Amino acid sequence: MESLYPFLYADQGQSVDAVLAEVRRSTAEKAVEIVALREEVATRYAGQLLACASEMAAAFAGGGRLFAFGNGGSSTDAQTVSSLFMAPPRGRPLPAFSLTADVATVTALSNDVGFEVVFARQIAAFGRAGDIAIGLSTSGGSANVLRAFDEAGRRGLMTVGLAGYHGGKMAEADTIDHLFVIPSSSVHRIQEAQTTVYHVLWELTQRALERTAVAGTPGPS
Amino acid sequence: MAQPVTVEDRAAVDECFLRRTEAGRLLAADAERVARACHDMAVRFHSGGRLIVFGNGGCSADAQHLAVEFVHPVIVGKRALPAFSLTNDVATLTGIARSQGFDEVYAHQLRYVGVGTDIALGISPDGHCANVLRGLEEAAGLGMLTIALVGGDGGPIAAHPVVRHALIAHSADAEVVKEVHVTMYHVLWELVHVFFEQPGVLAPEVIR
Numbered sequence: 026m027e028s029l030y031p032f033l034y035a036d037q038g039q040s041v042d043a044v045l046a047e048v049r050r051s052t053a054e055k056a057v058e059i060v061a062l063r064e065e066v067a068t069r070y071a072g073q074l075l076a077c078a079s080e081m082a083a084a085f086a087g088g089g090r091l092f093a094f095g096n097g098g099s100s101t102d103a104q105t106v107s108s109l110f111m112a113p114p115r116g117r118p119l120p121a122f123s124l125t126a127d128v129a130t131v132t133a134l135s136n137d138v139g140f141e142v143v144f145a146r147q148i149a150a151f152g153r154a155g156d157i158a159i160g161l162s163t164s165g166g167s168a169n170v171l172r173a174f175d176e177a178g179r180r181g182l183m184t185v186g187l188a189g190y191h192g193g194k195m196a197e198a199d200t201i202d203h204l205f206v207i208p209s210s211s212v213h214r215i216q217e218a219q220t221t222v223y224h225v226l227w228e229l230t231q232r233a234l235e236r237t238a239v240a241g242t243p244g245p246s
Numbered sequence: 247m248a249q250p251v252t253v254e255d256r257a258a259v260d261e262c263f264l265r266r267t268e269a270g271r272l273l274a275a276d277a278e279r280v281a282r283a284c285h286d287m288a289v290r291f292h293s294g295g296r297l298i299v300f301g302n303g304g305c306s307a308d309a310q311h312l313a314v315e316f317v318h319p320v321i322v323g324k325r326a327l328p329a330f331s332l333t334n335d336v337a338t339l340t341g342i343a344r345s346q347g348f349d350e351v352y353a354h355q356l357r358y359v360g361v362g363t364d365i366a367l368g369i370s371p372d373g374h375c376a377n378v379l380r381g382l383e384e385a386a387g388l389g390m391l392t393i394a395l396v397g398g399d400g401g402p403i404a405a406h407p408v409v410r411h412a413l414i415a416h417s418a419d420a421e422v423v424k425e426v427h428v429t430m431y432h433v434l435w436e437l438v439h440v441f442f443e444q445p446g447v448l449a450p451e452v453i454r
Contacts, residue, residue: 040446040447041285041447044285044440044441044444044447045281045282045285047440048277048280048281048284048285048437048440048441049277049278049280049281050277051433051436051437051440052273052274052276052277052280052281052433052437053274053277055429055432055433056270056271056272056273056274056277056429057271057274059270059429060266060267060270060271063263063266063267063270064263064267066263067259067260067263071256071259071260071263072251072256074259075251075255075256075258075259076251097314097318098311098314098315098320100310101307101308101310101311101314102307102311104306104307104310105304105307105308105424108303108304108307109304109421112303114420114421212320213320213429213432213436216428216432217425217428217429217432220424220425220428221263221266221425224262224421224422224424224425225259225262225263227421228262228421229258229259229262232258
């Protein structure tokens with residue numbers, strides 16, 4: 026923190042106004058930072074977002090369900106993903122589950138087997154070919170997220186990964202069909218841009234489903 | 247199988263991202279409001295207050311995210327600060343909804359677990375969530391510091407006199423609002439710690 030706010034640490038007797046001024050400056054800087062990061066993500070991934078959403082729409086059209094998972098802040102993203110698909114503000118509700126929501130299941134698996142299997146075992150229980158698995162990890166290295174992708178890959182689920190930094194172990198995994206790596210080293214900015222990625226994926230999936238419905242056919246295969 | 251990407255498809259993606267840019271930039275213009283809210287939060291934490299967070303739907307996930315941010319900081323070495331969300335306990339939530347109605351789910355919990363030194367932070371995409379407003383009213387009545395993260399034009403929540411700090415994400419799109427809220431609460435966490443490390447600015451004589 027000291028390196029980020031050197032001015033504040035030069036003298037411990039700062040006035041409220043001086044600290045407020047620094048805090049204002051920092052807020053404005055972060056706003057600029059995330060806007061630039063989103064632009065970078067748009068440039069890097071526009072085509073892949075379209076391709077991924079088109080496959081997700083096809084999976085839903087074929088009766089697939091979505092399973093979302095992640096740890097800590099990313100568990101709240103998993104819940105946002107499932108509620109966005111399931112109870113959308115507009116568009117078509119689609120079947121979606123968050124694998125972090127059931128505390129009985131999560132604690133049972135952690136207690137009896139280990140935390141690294143909490144998502145994989147649920148994918149094994151619920152997942153079937155044609156479903157969609159979406160896993161989020163800011164570092165790209167969460168062991169239980171990687172294990173879930175292994176299980177999903179084995180069972181023929183479509184797999185979507187959201188990571189940060191350089192993608193970590195998720196970038197090395199051959200079990201993730203679509204991987205979106207947010208090029209930042211700030212956990213906070215990574216999470217903010219990941220939120221945009223899954224919102225855009227949801228919106229493009231809805232758009233793809235609408236277009237298929239209008240066309241009245243599943244489209245060229 | 248995936249269909250070929252058309253010019254129209256590409257324009258749809260570009261529009262999605264473009265819709266976010268203005269709202270993201272406008273947060274910088276609200277830096278003063280954010281800074282003031284951080285200062286008041288830091289003063290509360292310093293005098294033993296806890297942060298209590300609540301919201302519906304996607305905002306309930308934000309409430310939980312905000313709480314874990316303070317309790318288990320991502321930056322190693324930052325101290326844990328007490329924070330919890332009122333959306334985790336499904337038994338309590340549905341129990342209150344059944345007996346008193348959904349509008350009371352947060353107000354009831356605040357009445358029994360909140361104390362005057364605490365901070366209540368309600369999240370609503372458009373400022374129209376009745377139960378979030380009821381929670382903030384109850385909290386203000388107890389003497390808690392009240393903060394609202396809202397979107398759109400702020401709605402009745404931002405306009406209500408019981409809300410001390412209303413931070414508005416300037417977009418009518420609920421998903422864009424959420425994205426700005428995530429940045430807002432990340433900044434709130436980080437900057438509360440900046441104040442926290444300057445004990446001189448956390449004068450205990452006034453709890454605001």
